[in-house]
Structure formats: structure tokens, C-alpha cells
Amino acid sequence: MAVGTVVSRATGLIRQVLQAAALGTGLLASTYNTANTVPTSLYTLLIGGALNAVLVPQLVRARATQPDGGRAYEQRLVTLVVCVLAAGTALAVWAAPQIVGVYMRDTPDGHQAFELTVTFARFLLPQIFFYGLFGIYGQVLNAREKFGAMMWTPVLNNVVLVAMFAAYLGLMTVPGQVADVTADEVRLLGIGTTAGIAVQALALIPFARAAGFRFRPRFDWRGTGLGGSVHAAKWTLLFVLANQVALAVVTNYANAADQELPEAGAGYSAYTYAQTIWMLPQSIVTVSLVTALLPRMSRAVAEGRIPDLRADLSRGLRISGAVIVPAAFLFVALGPQIASLLFAHGAADAASVRPLGYMLQAFGLGLIPFSAQYLLLRGFYAFEDTRTPFFMAAWTAGVNIALATACHLLLPPRWAVVGMAGAYTLSCLAGLTLTAYLLRRKLGGRLDEGGVRRTYVKLLCAAGPAAALGWAAARTCTALGSGTWQTAAALTAGALTTVLGYLVLARLMKVAELRRLPGTR
Incomplete structure (x- = not known):
């Protein structure tokens, strides 16, 4: 799993470097990045949070307790997810201007950037359906302890996007500002980005079939146990909503900085690139550990083996920390050099990527509590407790919003988003403190x-x-x-x-x- 994730993240990094070379790190890049954030956020709100945190324990329980090994339950669940995704995707495309308005202000000076973001969003919002398809098939595989395909198929998406941005740089005139973007460039970026997610999702279907899953649409949802999943997902939806509210506020503030300084590289795109680099160690190490541990922890809870759950969480924290802690300090020490080497090419220069390096430094040490909390939350999900994580998410998001608002109001635009990166670090620490305290009470003993x-x-x-x-x-x-x-x-x-x-x-x-x-x- 870790090898697959490393290859996926490496190709993703190549894609991001090409993207920055093509679009820069200023307002123009933020129109595309904001539009590309919208389908991910809406997918997570619709069903992504439930898929990742709730449904693996439910699927594991169904496979262990139902006479048919949970096959009918899986088919009903996949049918329900596909229906929700299709309806949600259609509604999102129709409401694109209103949705984009949550993440970017439509001001007289920034109206052209807002309209371009809406145009990008109409091309990119169909990704919601394919993200969901990838998610549900991936969880079906995870419940069978088949983890490799879900780690490797994102490489296909990155290959498509690398080819797309390479074609963009080779065939198109790289625009210098929002007004220079042509309809052909929008179509290439929009269709190519969505096609990458579609390839990633559809590639999982053969692996699921090989693992024994055959999709048959089933609409007999009543009285079949899906009510428990829906009830559990209710709190997960609120958990995701709290995080998405914080994301929307920070995105709005960061886009405001871009609109004030459209070529400074001190706004949302720089924040996004820095956060993506910052999350690489956690994505490779912690996510791989959690993906393998969650089914095992769910079985331990189902069988009443709470000491085994505590041991798994402790082991996961210690092993992941051996990589996460030095990586966090590395970002603090070398953030500007990392940013300059990766992104000071093409449409971006050394001056415009300097704020990105400062943001990477500000995120730095936050990687430690962020990774630890991500792992500890799975302790609650193993108990199928989604209510407590919601309150923790609300607390963390509240701290982040308060600190980000202070940065937006008190700092000049060039430094406001750097401050927001530091605010995110402090909110992660606040979240970890509460998570550790509540989990210790949940387990009835020390971890x-x-x-x-x-x-x-x-x-x-x-x-x-x-x-x-x-x-x-x-x-x-x-x-x-x-x-x-x-x-x-x-x-x-x-x-x-x-x-x-x-x-x-x-x-x-x-x-x-x-x-x-x-x-x-």
C-alpha cells in the first residue's frame, strides 16, 4: 500500500509542478483550483465522509454476520450510493454559480475571475459521481482486505493530468492573466481533469470483480440494515460539514488575497500547493496504516478485544511518528527551498513562489497533531461512534475559523494566508488534545x-x-x-x-x- 501511495503521490507531484508552470500561483491558478476544490468538497459532503469512516465497519460486520457473506447488503449499498451521487451531481452542475459563490466573492473588480471559476466548475463538477464510484468500490475492496488497487489506480488519474498539462504547455499560449484564457484552454483543462477522475474510478471495477463482487442494482432498501448505516452517516455528514465550513471560509479569505494581489502568489493556489506538499508524508505513512488497521480494529471491537484496539492505536502512533515528526521539522527548515525548486518555473518565478515556501513552513509542525488525530479518530469509527468525532471536528473547525478570520482582518494581504497556514497548525493541535482526552474515556483506560x-x-x-x-x-x-x-x-x-x-x-x-x-x- 505504501509503495502504491508513494508512486501515486510522486506522479501527483509531477502533475502539480506542471500545473504551476502552466497556470502560475496567482489569481489565474486560483480560478482553476477553486473550481477543482468544489467537486471534492461536495462529494465529501454528499457521501465521501460516510464511505471513508462508517461503511468499512458496516461492510465488515455484514460479511461476518449475514448468511450470504454480505453480498446483498453490498449490492443495496452500492445502488444507494450511485443514486445519491447521480442526483447530487446533476443538482451541483445546475447550481454552479451559487456554489462557487461560497468559495469566491463576486466583486466588481473580481467578476471576470468569478465567471471563469464558474465555467471551470461546470466542467469539473461531474467528478462528484466518479469520486463516489471510486470511493464505494474502494471500500468494497477494503472490506475484503484488498488494499492495493485503491492505492495504485490514482496513478492513472495523475498520468492523464500530466499528459493534459504537458499538452497545455506545448500546444497553448500560456496566459498571463485571467483575461487571456481562451475557450479552448478551458475545455482542455475541464474535460481533461474530469476524464482523469473517471479513468481512476472505472479502473477499480475489474479489481472488485476479481475479488468476488458483482454489482446488481437492488432497490429493496427497507428493512435490510441500511438504516444503521444511514444513522451512523448522519453524524459523519455533520463532521464533514464542520470541516467543509472551515475550508470554505479559508478558501474565501485566500481568494480575497489573490484578488487584492493577483500576481503575488500569496493566496489560495499557494495555500493549496503548500498544503498538498505538507500532507505527502501523512498520505504515504498514516493513511496506509489506517487503511490496514481499520478493518482489524473493527473486528477487535466486534469481538470485545478492547486491549487489542488500544495496542493497534498505540503501535500506529509510534510507527507513523518515526516518519511524520522528522518530516514536519524538514518542512520548517527547508520550506522556501522546496517551494522554489518545485514551483519556480514557467508562469511562476522565484518571487511569486516565496509566499508558498513561507506557508509550507507555517504548516510544518502541524503535521504531527494532524496525523495523530487522523489515526485516533479511527478508534471511534471502530466502535461505529460517529457522534463524538463530529463534536471534535466542530471544535477544531471553530478554532481554525476564528484564527483565520483574525489573520484575514489583521494582517496585510501578502501575509494573511501565511498566517492562515499557521492557524491551521494551531487548530490541529487543539483538535488532537480533545481527541486524545475523549478517546481515553471511550476506551476506559490509557492508550x-x-x-x-x-x-x-x-x-x-x-x-x-x-x-x-x-x-x-x-x-x-x-x-x-x-x-x-x-x-x-x-x-x-x-x-x-x-x-x-x-x-x-x-x-x-x-x-x-x-x-x-x-x-x-
Whole structure:
């Protein structure tokens, strides 16, 4: 799973670099990125949150307890999901202007950017259906403990998008501002982006068939156990809604910064690119662990083996932390160099990607609580408790909104979104604090907190000094020049120094979790 995720994220990074070269990091890029955020957000609101958090335990229980191994339940569930997605997608395309208005203000000065975003959204909103199809087939496979296909098929989407942006750069005149975008460019970007998601989704169908799932539409939903799934999904929907409200507020504020400074690279696109890079370690390590652990934890709860659940959560925290903690410090130390090397090409230059590097630094340490909370929440989902995570999400989103609003009102546009990245870090810490407290009460005992705490203290003591050495090494190389090769040399020197320093210090501190990672002893 981790290998598939690494390849997926690597091709996704190539796609994002090409995208920045084609569209830059300013207002023009934000019209496309905002429109591309809308279908993901609506899919998550419609059914994505329930698919990811609720339905695996439900499917595992159905396969274990029903005489037919849960086949009829699966078919009814897939039929229900497909119907909801089809209706929701059609409604979203019809209401595109109103939906975009939630994420971007239609001001007299920014009206042209708003209209372009709406046009992009009409092409991109059909992704909702294909995201859902990918999600439900992926969960059917996960319930059968077939994890590989869901990790590898996103590579197909990235290949399509890499080809699309390469064609865009090779065949089109790269526009300098919103007014320069042509109808042909909009069609290429819109159709190509949606086609990538469609390929990703449809590629899962043969794998599901090979795993024994045959889709037969079934509309006999009453009295078949779907009520429990719908009831559980109610709280998950509210959980997702809280997160999406925070996302909408931050997106709106960040787009306002872009409208104030359309070519500064200090708004939503820079925030999106920085957050995507920042989430790479969590996507590779924590998500892979959680995907494998959730069915196992669900079975432990179903069989009353609560100590096994506590052990799995503790082990997951310690193993993921061995990668997440140094990665967080690496972003703090080398954020500007990472941003410059990846994005200062084509339509973006070194000056316009500098705010992106600062945002990456501001996100940095937030990776630790973000990853830990993501894992701990699965402890509640193993109990099929979706009510408690909603209140935690509301708390985290409230902190994020309050801090982001303060940044929007008090900081100048060039620094407001950097402040919002820091606000997100603080909200993750607030969320983790509450999550850990409530989960301990739920489990009726400690989550091996002494062992987890000792491990993280060692990891912090190893990663912090190593990152400081890496920063110094990169700073020394940067003094030699500011070109692409000099930046690459500085980043390489800084990263190698950080990694080697971390490994040496972690081994001196006897961090046992390093031996649990691939390629280590």
C-alpha cells in the first residue's frame, strides 16, 4: 500500500509542478483550483465522509454476520450510493454559480475571475459521481482486505493530468492573466481533469470483480440494515460539514488575497500547493496504516478485544511518528527551498513562489497533531461512534475559523494566508488534545500513553536538532547563489543533513520504531 501511495503521490507531484508552470500561483491558478476544490468538497459532503469512516465497519460486520457473506447488503449499498451521487451531481452542475459563490466573492473588480471559476466548475463538477464510484468500490475492496488497487489506480488519474498539462504547455499560449484564457484552454483543462477522475474510478471495477463482487442494482432498501448505516452517516455528514465550513471560509479569505494581489502568489493556489506538499508524508505513512488497521480494529471491537484496539492505536502512533515528526521539522527548515525548486518555473518565478515556501513552513509542525488525530479518530469509527468525532471536528473547525478570520482582518494581504497556514497548525493541535482526552474515556483506560509519550519526546529531540543542522547546511549553500541548480544543491544538502542527523540521534536515543520501518534494521 505504501509503495502504491508513494508512486501515486510522486506522479501527483509531477502533475502539480506542471500545473504551476502552466497556470502560475496567482489569481489565474486560483480560478482553476477553486473550481477543482468544489467537486471534492461536495462529494465529501454528499457521501465521501460516510464511505471513508462508517461503511468499512458496516461492510465488515455484514460479511461476518449475514448468511450470504454480505453480498446483498453490498449490492443495496452500492445502488444507494450511485443514486445519491447521480442526483447530487446533476443538482451541483445546475447550481454552479451559487456554489462557487461560497468559495469566491463576486466583486466588481473580481467578476471576470468569478465567471471563469464558474465555467471551470461546470466542467469539473461531474467528478462528484466518479469520486463516489471510486470511493464505494474502494471500500468494497477494503472490506475484503484488498488494499492495493485503491492505492495504485490514482496513478492513472495523475498520468492523464500530466499528459493534459504537458499538452497545455506545448500546444497553448500560456496566459498571463485571467483575461487571456481562451475557450479552448478551458475545455482542455475541464474535460481533461474530469476524464482523469473517471479513468481512476472505472479502473477499480475489474479489481472488485476479481475479488468476488458483482454489482446488481437492488432497490429493496427497507428493512435490510441500511438504516444503521444511514444513522451512523448522519453524524459523519455533520463532521464533514464542520470541516467543509472551515475550508470554505479559508478558501474565501485566500481568494480575497489573490484578488487584492493577483500576481503575488500569496493566496489560495499557494495555500493549496503548500498544503498538498505538507500532507505527502501523512498520505504515504498514516493513511496506509489506517487503511490496514481499520478493518482489524473493527473486528477487535466486534469481538470485545478492547486491549487489542488500544495496542493497534498505540503501535500506529509510534510507527507513523518515526516518519511524520522528522518530516514536519524538514518542512520548517527547508520550506522556501522546496517551494522554489518545485514551483519556480514557467508562469511562476522565484518571487511569486516565496509566499508558498513561507506557508509550507507555517504548516510544518502541524503535521504531527494532524496525523495523530487522523489515526485516533479511527478508534471511534471502530466502535461505529460517529457522534463524538463530529463534536471534535466542530471544535477544531471553530478554532481554525476564528484564527483565520483574525489573520484575514489583521494582517496585510501578502501575509494573511501565511498566517492562515499557521492557524491551521494551531487548530490541529487543539483538535488532537480533545481527541486524545475523549478517546481515553471511550476506551476506559490509557492508550499506552507512557510509551507513546516517551517515543514522541525522543523523536522531537532527534528531529529538532537535525532540522537545525539541515537549515544551516541549506543556508550555507544558498549563499553561493539563487539559481535553480544552487537551490537544488541547497535543498539536497539540507535534506541529507537533516535525515542523517535524525537517524543518528534517533539510534543514540534507542528509538525502537525505526526498526519497524521498511529498509531499516
